Amino acid sequence: MQITNILEYLEDTVRKIPEKTAFSCEEHSLTFTQLYNESRSVGSFLADKGFYGKPVVVFMKKTPRAVSAFLGVIYAGCFYVALDEEMPRHRIELIIGTINAEAVICDDATSELIKEYGYGGDVYLYNDIAFSEADEAALASVRDRQTDTDPIYAVFTSGSTGVPKGVLACHRSVIDYIENLSQVLGFDGDTVYGNQAPFYFDAALKEIIPTMKFGATTHIIPKSLFMFPIKLVEFLNEHKINTLCWAASALTMISSFRTFEKIVPEYVKRVIFVGEVFPIKQLNMWKAVLPDALYVNLYGPTETTGVCCYYKVDREFGLDETLPVGRPFHNTSIILLNDDNTATPYGETGEICVKGTCLTLGYYNNPEKTRESFIQNPLNSMYPETIYKTGDLGRYNDRGELCYVSRKDYQIKHMGHRIELGEIEVVVNMHKGIKTNCCIFDDVKKKIVLYYTGDATRAEVAAFTKEKLPRYMFPNVIIQLENMPYTPNGKIDRVTLKNNYFEGK
Amino acid sequence: MEKLLEILEGLHPEVDFEIADDLIDAKIFDSFDIVTLVAEINAEFDVAIPAEELIPENFNSAEAIWELIQRLDEE
Numbered sequence: 001m002q003i004t005n006i007l008e009y010l011e012d013t014v015r016k017i018p019e020k021t022a023f024s025c026e027e028h029s030l031t032f033t034q035l036y037n038e039s040r041s042v043g044s045f046l047a048d049k050g051f052y053g054k055p056v057v058v059f060m061k062k063t064p065r066a067v068s069a070f071l072g073v074i075y076a077g078c079f080y081v082a083l084d085e086e087m088p089r090h091r092i093e094l095i096i097g098t099i100n101a102e103a104v105i106c107d108d109a110t111s112e113l114i115k116e117y118g119y120g121g122d123v124y125l126y127n128d129i130a131f132s133e134a135d136e137a138a139l140a141s142v143r144d145r146q147t148d149t150d151p152i153y154a155v156f157t158s159g160s161t162g163v164p165k166g167v168l169a170c171h172r173s174v175i176d177y178i179e180n181l182s183q184v185l186g187f188d189g190d191t192v193y194g195n196q197a198p199f200y201f202d203a204a205l206k207e208i209i210p211t212m213k214f215g216a217t218t219h220i221i222p223k224s225l226f227m228f229p230i231k232l233v234e235f236l237n238e239h240k241i242n243t244l245c246w247a248a249s250a251l252t253m254i255s256s257f258r259t260f261e262k263i264v265p266e267y268v269k270r271v272i273f274v275g276e277v278f279p280i281k282q283l284n285m286w287k288a289v290l291p292d293a294l295y296v297n298l299y300g301p302t303e304t305t306g307v308c309c310y311y312k313v314d315r316e317f318g319l320d321e322t323l324p325v326g327r328p329f330h331n332t333s334i335i336l337l338n339d340d341n342t343a344t345p346y347g348e349t350g351e352i353c354v355k356g357t358c359l360t361l362g363y364y365n366n367p368e369k370t371r372e373s374f375i376q377n378p379l380n381s382m383y384p385e386t387i388y389k390t391g392d393l394g395r396y397n398d399r400g401e402l403c404y405v406s407r408k409d410y411q412i413k414h415m416g417h418r419i420e421l422g423e424i425e426v427v428v429n430m431h432k433g434i435k436t437n438c439c440i441f442d443d444v445k446k447k448i449v450l451y452y453t454g455d456a457t458r459a460e461v462a463a464f465t466k467e468k469l470p471r472y473m474f475p476n477v478i479i480q481l482e483n484m485p486y487t488p489n490g491k492i493d494r495v496t497l498k499n500n501y502f503e504g505k
Numbered sequence: 506m507e508k509l510l511e512i513l514e515g516l517h518p519e520v521d522f523e524i525a526d527d528l529i530d531a532k533i534f535d536s537f538d539i540v541t542l543v544a545e546i547n548a549e550f551d552v553a554i555p556a557e558e559l560i561p562e563n564f565n566s567a568e569a570i571w572e573l574i575q576r577l578d579e580e
Contacts, residue, residue, distance in 0.1 A: 226536040227529070227564075229556050253540055259556040415537055447541075459518040466519065471535060478518065 004148035005171050006178075007074060009212040010036055017189075017215045023064035023208075024239075025220035030064040032215065037134070039068040043075020044135035045124070046103065047142055052077045055154060055364070057096065057104040059083040059114060062199055062220060065126055067208055069105045070153070070199075072130070077142040079151040079168065082200040085110055090427070090468040091164065093118050095156050098166055099364060105129070148172035154364050155202045155302050158419045158473070160410070162426030166364035169202070173305040176357040178209045180329040184310055185270060185296060187243070191216040192267070194241035196226070196250050202306050203274060203416075206245045226250055229259040236265045243270040245298075247416025248278035255285040264289045274298040274307060275416030277404070280317045287313075299325040299404065301418070303373065303388050304358045308332050309402060324401035325394065332356040334402060335387060336394060341378035344395075349405050352394040353377075355387045412441045414448060417472040424448065424475065427468045431456055436484045438492045439475065440501060450475035451497055453484050506571050512545045513567055526566040534564060542570075552577045 003009070010032070018033040030038070046056060056073040058080050060066040066082070073080040081099055083092055096104075102121040106114055114123055152174060154166040181187075187210045195218050197203035207218045219239045225232040232254060235241075244251070251273055254260075271286055271293050278297060287295065300307030311326025328334050336350030337343065344350025355377065362370035377385040393405040410421040421439040428437045433456025440449050452461060458478045465474050485493040485500075513522045516538050520528075528534045534542075542564075543554050552574050563573045 223535075224529075224532075227534070227539045228559050228561065230559065249540075250536075253536060256540075257543070257554075257556040257559060262556055457518075462517065463519040471537070476541070477515065 003175060005143065005146060006152065006174055006209060006212075007071065009209065010039075010071065013212055013215040020215055021217050022211055022215075023067050023218050023220065025063045026222055027061075027063055028065070030068065032212075035064070035068050035071070035212075038065065038130040039071035040075055040134035040139060041130050041132045042069055042072020042105070042126070043142070044138055045129040045132065046073065046076035046078060047138040048135055049103070049122075051103060052142065052145075053150070054078050054103070055081050055099040055101055057081045057083055057099075057101045059085070059092075059104050059110045060107045060126060061085055061109050062223075063107075064220070065107070065130070066199055068130065069126055070208075073105075074152050075139055075142065077146055077150065079153050081154045081156070081166070084198055084200050085113065087200070087470055088466070088468055089117060091470055094163060095166070098156075098163065099154065146171075148175070149361075151361055153202075155200065157302050158411070158417075158423045159369075160420040160422035162423050164423075165366060165369055167202075167302045167360050168362060168364045169305050169360040173358050173360055174205065174209065176331055177305045177307075177329075178205070178213060180331060181206065181306070181310075182210050182213065184312070184329065185243075185272060186294070187214055187216065189214045189216055190242075191270075192240055192242050193218040194236055194239065194244055195220045196244070196246045197416075201417075202302050203245070203247075205306055206272070206274075207243075226253060229254045229257050230263055233259060233263045233265055236268065237263075240267045241265075242267045243272070244268060245270075245272040245274065247275040248273045248282075249276065249415050251278065251286065252282045255282045260285065260289045268293055270294045270296070272296045272298060276413040277322055280319050280321060280323070283313070283317070283323070297323045297326065300354075300358075301388070301390050301392075303360050303390070304332070304354045305360055306358075308354050308356075308358055309334065311401065322403070324397060324399075324403045326401055328354070328356075328402075329358070332358045334394075335377070335379065336396075337378065337389070343379055346396060349393050349395040351408060352390045352392045352402070352404075353387045354390065355385065359386060359388050412443075412448075414441070414446065415472045417470075419448075419473055421448070424450070424465070424469065424473055428452065428461065428465060428475075430468070431461065431464045433457075433460060436492065438484065438494060438497060440494055440498045442477075442501065447476035448474070449477040449479065449501055451479050451481055451484065453481050506567075508549055509546075509571055509574065510567060512542065512549065513570075516541060522567040526568075529561040529565050539564065546570075546574060550574050550578065 014032045014036040022032045022035045056078045058069045070080045148171040151168045156164040159165045193207040211218045295313035297311040298307040299309040309325045311324045335353045377387045391408045435454040437452035485496040487493045
């Protein structure tokens with residue numbers, strides 16, 4: 001019978017290979033038995049407290065125990081919201097406020113931090129709740145009430161109004177995603193993942209869930225290694241890592257420093273890139289040292305549970321070409337729509353829309369934004385059929401492969417993250433010394449450029465953004481202007497700013 | 506050195522690079538900064554920093570970075 005709860009993956013695996021390492025990091029590692037016991041203990045605790053169907057924040061360092069906290073939340077029939085100690089306070093408060101959290105699970109490192117934030121709910125220390133006997137009756141009762149359309153996590157993405165949106169995914173969409181992804185990428189019990197993606201994004205699910213499904217192993221790579229490519233490759237070799245599902249920028253970091261002249265990954269057989277376009281020049285360097293590896297480009301927004309399309313690199317590309325997005329996973333379908341909601345003729349450019357089980361439930365506590373993006377398929381007036389409008393423009397090439405063209409709006413992809421430039425502008429505007437500001441994106445050098453007018457110094461603006469925004473949203477260049485250029489109808493003239501920028505003015 | 510300080514100030518206007526000596530250890534720099542910095546050093550000083558020089562010791566202070574540039578320039 002088809003599974004209806006992602007925890008069944010773990011429950012099946014723990015019976016077969018109880019003593020194998022599931023997750024490891026610098027500090028500790030967990031076998032499947034430990035993962036199973038600790039997550040059921042956390043789940044029992046939350047269930048006994050009466051939490052069900054509610055958001056539970058997991059505010060822990062990125063370790064295997066954070067994973068068992070996530071699973072514990074799911075065992076209680078709740079959904080988790082992962083926060084990271086490196087997130088700025090402002091964003092954490094926004095997220096906690098948006099979901100109106102009543103319970104937060106902390107570790108020793110974060111339990112002090114949370115006290116300083118504007119949060120008045122319960123705080124539980126992982127170590128206090130993860131090592132008790134599981135309450136079998138309570139867990140069985142939760143499982144009995146659950147359906148596969150119940151949510152299991154909320155992932156927050158950038159929102160143009162300055163408030164991040166919580167994308168809510170359920171068991172069924174995650175199962176659909178993992179089953180189809182695993183088939184395409186050939187994951188199995190011998191897979192050894194080197195995790196790069198932060199846990200507060202759905203990108204990490206590519207490793208976390210298949211690790212449970214196949215009884216594989218995930219090594220969490222220390223973040224600092226991504227500054228030092230030789231040490232990073234040494235880490236991959238030491239842990240016999242064979243599968244990389246990384247942001248393209250992380251892969252580029254290794255190849256662009258000519259690391260391969262000194263050291264080569266010895267075990268890697270799958271190189272999967274997500275989040276942004278992987279430059280052909282860099283791809284070719286990887287292919288030169290690992291000619292037999294599988295190279296796959298993944299595409300898709302968080303709203304379609306992880307990713308929805310893939311392209312297996314099957315030919316050579318010129319340096320001026322970009323990799324296609326490819327085709328949808330099994331059980332997912334892509335529709336291209338024009339602005340007037342008619343079907344885009346084959347070969348022309350239209351908005352990429354997605355349908356299928358992969359669709360998430362929508363945005364938590366935000367029916368308005370949900371209605372804007374999760375809409376009735378305009379090509380079908382006969383029965384309810386929801387599609388998700390990605391805001392990405394795409395078209396099919398001569399080979400029938402879907403290709404990404406550009407965004408419809410001011411959303412950008414930067415360091416593997418999806419960012420609304422408007423969100424940065426809203427935050428910068430909160431500074432007293434700022435009159436006006438506007439962000440543009442230098443898509444050649446991949447820099448966020450902030451223009452502003454006002455009395456604030458550049459150092460003040462920089463310090464302010466660092467307090468309020470996640471790292472990947474910091475402006476890389478800050479330029480103070482006497483006067484902001486405007487268009488005739490009174491909007492900030494982004495085109496002039498961009499032209500001036502590229503002309504070096 | 507002045508040109509280098511200018512590049513560093515562009516990356517982190519809030520840091521006093523004349524004093525700071527724990528740029529890596531205090532997590533002021535992250536991988537994005539390092540990648541940007543290496544590219545700008547390459548463009549400004551025509552010095553390519555090889556992977557084996559990408560170690561924490563070479564990037565903890567402006568002075569250390571400057572020494573690295575000079576050393577690579579002489580080679």
